[in-house]
Amino acid sequence: MPGFRHLGVRVWASVLLVLCLGTALTVAIAQYDRRLGERSQSSRIEVRLQAAAFQLERTLSALVQLNHDVAAAILPERTVTAEKLRPLAEKLINDHRRIINVAVSRGLEVVFVHPLEGNEAVLGMHFDSRPEQMEGVRRAIERRTTVIAGPLSLVQSGRPGLIVRTPVFHPATAGEPGELWGMVSSVVELEGILEDAGLSSPALPLTLAIRGREGSGAQGPPFHGDPDLFRRPHVAVDVALPAGGRWRLAAAPPADDTEAAARRTRIYAGGSAISLTLALLLLYRSGAFGRGRSANPAPPFLPARTRIGIRAFLTGASLLALLPILAIGGWVSYRTAQQSTERFSQALAREIGDRLHDRVAAFFEVPRHFVAFNIEQARAGLLRHEKPEDLMRGFLSQIRQQPLLTFVSMGMADGEYYAASRPPHGADKALRMLHSRISDDYVMHIFRTDQTGRSTSLMSTGKGRFDARRRPWFEAALDSGSLAWYPAYRYAINDAEGAYDTMGIGMSAPLFDPHGSFIGVATADVALSQLSEFLRELTAGTRATAFIAEANGLLLANSALAPIYRLDGEEAVRIPLAESDSPLIRAAARTLTASAHPEGSASIPIDGGNFLFEWHSFALAQGPTLTIGLILPTSHFEAMASDTLRNILYLALAVMILSLMIGLVAADWVARPLGALSRASSRLARGNWQRTSGEPGPIREVATLFHAMDCVAAQLKRHTETLEHKVRERTEELEAANHKLAMLSLTDGLTGISNRRHFDEMLHSEWARALRTAQPLAILMVDIDLFKKYNDHYGHQAGDECLTRVAHAIQSCVKRAGDLVARYGGEEFAVICAESDLEKATALADILCHAVAAQALPHVLSPHGRVTVSIGVAATVPTPEVAPETLLRRADEALYRAKAGGRNRVNAETGNPQLVPAGPA
Secondary structure (H helix, E strand, O other): OHHHOOOOHHHHHHHHHHHHHHHHHHHHHHHHHHHHHHHHHHHHHHHHHHHHHHHHHHHHHHHHHHHHHHHHHHOOOOOOOHHHHHHHHHHHHHHOOOEEEEEEEEOOEEEEEEOOOOOOOOOOOEHHHOHHHHHHHHHHHHHOOOEEEEEEEOOOOOOEEEEEEEEEEOOOEOOEOOOEEEEEEEEEEHHHHHHHOOOOOOOOOOEEEEEOHHHOOOOOOEEEEOHHHHHOOOEEEEEEOOOOOEEEEEEEOOOOOHHHHHHHHHHHHHHHHHHHHHHHHHHHHOOOOOOOOOOOOOOOOOOOOOOOOHHHHHHHHHHHHHHHHHHHHHHHHHHHHHHHHHHHHHHHHHHHHHHHHHHHHHHHHHHHHHHHHHHHHHHOOOOOOOOHHHHHHHHHHHHHOOOOOOEEEEEEOOOOEEEEEOOOOOOOOOOEEEEEOHHHOOEEEEEEEOOOOOEEEEEEEEEEEOOHHHOHHHHHHHHHOOOEEEEEEEOOOOOOOOOOOOEEEEEEEEEEOOOOOEEEEEEEEEEHHHHHHHHHHHOOOOOOEEEEEEOOOEEEEEOOOOOOEEEEOOEEEEOEHHHOOOHHHHHHHHHHHHOOOOOEEEEEEEOOEEEEEEEEEEEOOOOOEEEEEEEEEOHHHHHHHHHHHHHHHHHHHHHHHHHHHHHHHHHHHHOOOOHHHHHHHHHHHOOOOOOOOOOOOOOHHHHHHHHHHHOHHHHHHHHHHHHHHHHHHHHHHHHHHHHHHHHHHOEOOOOOOEOHHHHHHHHHHHHHHHHHHOOOEEEEEEEEOOHHHHHHHHOHHHHHHHHHHHHHHHHHHOOOOOOEEEEEEOOEEEEEEEOOOHHHHHHHHHHHHHHHHHOOOEOOOOOOOEOOEEEEEEEEOOOOOEOHHHHHHHHHHHHHHHHHOOOOOEEEOOOOOOOOEOOOO
16 A cells, blocks of 8 residues: 555554564463463362262262161171071162172172172172282271272173172170171172262263272372373362272363363454554554554655655564564474473373383283182182192193293192293293102202193202292282282292292282192292383383382382392392482482372483383282383484474574565665765764754655754653653562562461461550550460371371461451451461450351361361361450450460360350559560
């Protein structure tokens, strides 16, 4: 348009500034709206989770009580006939719609289940051959009370469910507790109770996850929802299980929040429209459309028909337009590439970590499968232990099915040992038969085998006696009395080739024949070197390092094949993570030590490089808790972002050079007469600061420069005034900062309310004011009941949260302008009530007491079951003879009487105790 030709650089700079400020303001408003929306959503989600937690606690308590009632009905006669048990089971199922079946066991064997149809797989099941079931059974027996086991996969359906178990014991004799008679178990599908709590609806406006399986506490493994939710910002509420333990409900807004996205779209659209409107209005006022006033009027000494300088317009405007665009575009592109790289690396690490977790968890299920199989074989009389050759051939058949197993073996009751084995070391991986017999004086013999499973030639004999009854796996099985994991130990098979020079871990269980007689111990064992090779295969091609460690920090295996133990004489000493030969594993150990979470991810710098560390924890059924770690280098992904940045810089440099060349050529073609400008510059160089005289010529640049010299003095004056104004502004800001600092010195850092110092100042001030006006003054001393026990039980972090919640509850009830709430010290708070007599202060104390109790903060060590406060109240009309500390002492004495009277109550002073005269001022 012709109207744009006369616009100057200042106009275009103003337009660009308006657009930039409008964009920045729009983005700031959108971000503020997003944070405000997130806080609002978090509040709504927390309210919903608290309601769901309350409903879950009620449902679980009802299930525990119903199951206990059935067990109590069985207790007098301890009969298991179907005719007597069926009515009890039917009543239990009818009393709670979420119970799907009821089972009764005699000892550890299920002898009754109702309804039987669809649950036939449960009847006759032995708990000791089901580690996932045995964990809950063991807890119920040890605690001698009803427990909630699970969630775990139900035998009959495979769906996740809870099992309410109540043990039944024989009567106590001679002061000793009775032995276990059996157990009553009620099965409830998890989805059912979650639906009752409003947490399983498809239209649930939140993302949900729950952790705390098998009574392991609120930090236990996740069992419902997306486990990654615990690694992101979320709202969490704990559910107290009736028989001990906790679940943690975690929730966050859904990722695809269409309402919030639409609201932000409207903000961006509105902000863009306003910015464009302001830019067009600025252009209109500058005369770009043939109207308005000129934004850059010619100096009075120039002719009216002079032309605008093109060089400044082309060069300056192009640079002003290109530099922000290139800078913002380059920064956005680099940040996008960086964020994409981070997300990609985290997603890859999470994918590899999840795959590693699943494969390792499946791998550790293998020993349990084989030992459980041999338990059932022995009970059915199919394990031919009286024929050792047949027994070892059967073990060979089993070990061929799983190439990572090192031993499938059995130690007899007399100490003899028979095993099928795959050597963990050496090039010869052919299967072996091993035995140590009484007839050979317990000396280990190792044989080769042919394809038919028969022993061929003797390879070597061991050194010393090998009595199976002295081995760790044998002793662990006898100690547990059922299928269980045993600690890692060094093999005692001293073969000539050293093929068994490593450590192993596995499961073992006592075996009983059909008549219940003990015949020996079966074990399935994995060499830790084989486990390390397994990790190495899983991480091949990923440049990642994986490791498995026990809860005490001792290494079990690692893909770096770093040593996991060292020899101290003949004794094997396990190597902790922090002392591994691998620097990656040592750095991961420091991260694990600093984090108390069972799973998570972190970025760790190692030897000048960055690595992404992912870890998961899971507990082996009836065994140790293991940590699986994955360390992934990020250098490959960071190179992608660096390449993107380099390409952006090259492109920006090329565009700038091209723009400058075009601008300079066009400017030189238009603005040739520079002689006048050179002469004017020479006069300026000689220090001629007076107003210029003479004709500057028709060149706009020269005329503008002459006019600029005349404006220097005025600009210096304005600049001085601006500096003075800024000095005043900075002085005011400093005073405001000092005021804010003074306010911070009067505030308690934890709770955000006034501190002891502020309380003391306000007490003397209010006392003096009440003395002048002859008005009453009251003090409330508030103390959290049994707070030390709360701290010891829940931890100091929970204690700090409790103090903050109580402080906010008190603050919310004290609303008068003249009153003050302060943290007096530790778990004690104080309230100054101006112009309040004893009756008003006591009424306020009752409100505070109920407000704190209404928060329903759990406190299992309190007789009230929740966090409560005791309050002492004192009031008086000040007199010159009395010190304000007297009123404070009387309130403290009233507090002492409230605590002595049972806590969770208010005690107001009675009578008119002797006042202590005030000391000299």
